[in-house]
Amino acid sequence: MHISPGTKVSLPRDITAGSAIWEHGVENLPIILVVEDDHLVSSVVEESLVDGGFQTTIASSGENAIELLDASDGKYRALVTDINLGRGGIDGWDVAKHAREIDPSFPIVYMSGKDADDWASKGVPNSIMLAKPFAPAQIVTAVSQLLNASPPTAPTE
Amino acid sequence: MHISPGTKVSLPRDITAGSAIWEHGVENLPIILVVEDDHLVSSVVEESLVDGGFQTTIASSGENAIELLDASDGKYRALVTDINLGRGGIDGWDVAKHAREIDPSFPIVYMSGKDADDWASKGVPNSIMLAKPFAPAQIVTAVSQLLNASPPTAPTE
Amino acid sequence: MHISPGTKVSLPRDITAGSAIWEHGVENLPIILVVEDDHLVSSVVEESLVDGGFQTTIASSGENAIELLDASDGKYRALVTDINLGRGGIDGWDVAKHAREIDPSFPIVYMSGKDADDWASKGVPNSIMLAKPFAPAQIVTAVSQLLNASPPTAPTE
């Protein structure tokens, strides 16, 4: 994995046990790519997902997210992205489209406050929009619903 | 919010942080209206939802629930209601219909033991019936599923 | 309940409270039958479900699971089964088919690593396949989704 500036990797607390259980090593636990430029929000999202047993990688800009996806080689199992990603020209809609160009069945969860209404015209098919404010349980359920509905494929190496 | 007798308001434990994160103030976190006249059950439901990151308002009768919905001005994001609400003439089926008259896409979760079979004839479309006994995870998943499937709308003021 | 060798019964931690709340006694809380011959994996699955408020019964072989289902008299609310169950001739596909012969709407969750691709040809309708590695939240959501979608029926005695 290419770790560019703005990337943060989080492991679930019971990572040693998990690694032993799945016998695939740490890098094969389900990793969710979270794209969020607000540290306060990303830490809440991260904590929710880690509590649910997911690993997370945090990208703090759209550019960073695109880089990680391009270098991921199937590493990530789902994308959770804010819409408005600040300074750069790449927003959450763009990141999601890029992820779906790489993998047409990639699970996508958008988070947004004021842009939630644009989901019907700018979102991708079979994605979920979480309108802020949402409860942590909603994000864990959203990611799980999409992963559970995905056609099963062999775990990526 | 009009707080009538029989109403109890619960905030999630990390309410200060939440308020800061969403930048909408406390009253805009997702609030679930729970209607249950049995205090033991309502405290289990409340604890489950608060653990999932929701706020709850408890109404202990159908009459109280109707009052809260009428005065809510979009404050609640979902309704979780018992069917048999004791003394009064207003049961959970009535409360749900009233909520849907105000907002046709309002998420509804019914809880019931002996009345679960009536859901097919007395429930509203796109609602979920939880037959008692159910696990706390089922109620959190039910509320999250319905919220995640709702068409995104701007948070209500 | 017939407890054969290889069966382990787990109660949620708040079982006394739960029993009081539902007023149905312990044996009527939602019990999930988990079939897994790897103790490390079954303990992770069990812990996830118990954290979600479910009770679990663990069967360590396909034969044991069939026995429990035959003697269950509607005791179990869902089946969570590994595919490859080791020595015996009975695998998770067989256990699921048997459960569905007894109850055509029985919720089924499969867990698998290398056999996940066979779900489309060997799985039963309206089931969920969790490809290992999965997060604990995924299994709790999967069981809850299936239970919440089931047509409500009177609790079994």
Add this chain to the structure above:
Amino acid sequence: MHISPGTKVSLPRDITAGSAIWEHGVENLPIILVVEDDHLVSSVVEESLVDGGFQTTIASSGENAIELLDASDGKYRALVTDINLGRGGIDGWDVAKHAREIDPSFPIVYMSGKDADDWASKGVPNSIMLAKPFAPAQIVTAVSQLLNASPPTAPTE
């Protein structure tokens, strides 16, 4: 079948062939109960369904529909009902509830113009509301969708 005043029975045009093919006799072809007090509309609905290969029985009032359902002994496979049924006190919402009390999984299609908005509060779960004006293909698709999604049961005698 009890044929009360206001009931009209229609057979598909190829009824002799159909009867031979299914080897169940005429009364076992899929029969749709259509409740509509406007003859012009009921003839359009009837023609659409018969073109799709269904048989229809037309009830011209809510009272007549209730009678037919009570005497049907499982004869009908789905209900297509107008909301506003004129003079009587029994409207389409009532007829649908009655049908669901008899069979909790009975397929229901409502047709309405001005009352379509009430579906969210007055309709039953897993039903379809067709807002007038609709195309004949919509009603045939609606009935087929609901029948195809129903849990398969042995044909009624």
Add this chain to the structure above:
Amino acid sequence: MHISPGTKVSLPRDITAGSAIWEHGVENLPIILVVEDDHLVSSVVEESLVDGGFQTTIASSGENAIELLDASDGKYRALVTDINLGRGGIDGWDVAKHAREIDPSFPIVYMSGKDADDWASKGVPNSIMLAKPFAPAQIVTAVSQLLNASPPTAPTE
């Protein structure tokens, strides 16, 4: 309705009867906007929809479709659009996004041969992609499915 060059309006064959039945006048029958620059394909699509009881308006370019949508005032009930619309810069993906900006719940059906794989990244949520070649029944079912799933709204004037 503004009829620009490249627009063709088709009425179902029984338009006089239909008009009488629905008592809303011709312009309120369900009209589907079909966007297709190949006359042979558009005539097949049109014939299929008219056989199903829909009216159609044909736009032969993306520009023409945008104009019709902007002037439609809710006249159209669904969009059926080819992806590759020839000379102009506006393709079917653009037309669909525009329709969804006007009405977030607008039913969208895409038709495509070589571009079908792009649906996962370029399509809008809750749309249907028909990969050419498809049977006429698929397009009628697709439009009916989306219309039947739409939240009922009062017919537009």
Add this chain to the structure above:
Amino acid sequence: MHISPGTKVSLPRDITAGSAIWEHGVENLPIILVVEDDHLVSSVVEESLVDGGFQTTIASSGENAIELLDASDGKYRALVTDINLGRGGIDGWDVAKHAREIDPSFPIVYMSGKDADDWASKGVPNSIMLAKPFAPAQIVTAVSQLLNASPPTAPTE
């Protein structure tokens, strides 16, 4: 295509026009493999599908169906199969499993009278069971629903 004894190929009536329209030649129109040993039933099914614009290939035994699937190289777009296929040891459940081993997302529609109840334990995921007697519209809708829900893929050669 290997045509073994017991195979019958049907083209839609407007095959010349269709061929011209799709510009893919006849063999690329959507072909449905129908497996049915009763000629009367298979002719009804065939006529329904051809009326809906599909082509059909009829196999009169499970063995014949397996042969056609093995030699098909992606030629068929869906399978419609009876359960009880007479003399041979191969029934409709087997044919469907075989089709899904070749293509995990292959659309499957079962037709059955007395065996419909076995669908929950013997059917494959995401399939549709049509309990006889069914209307022709149901089979066309079932095939169309499954094809319209499939992830779009490039037309097979």
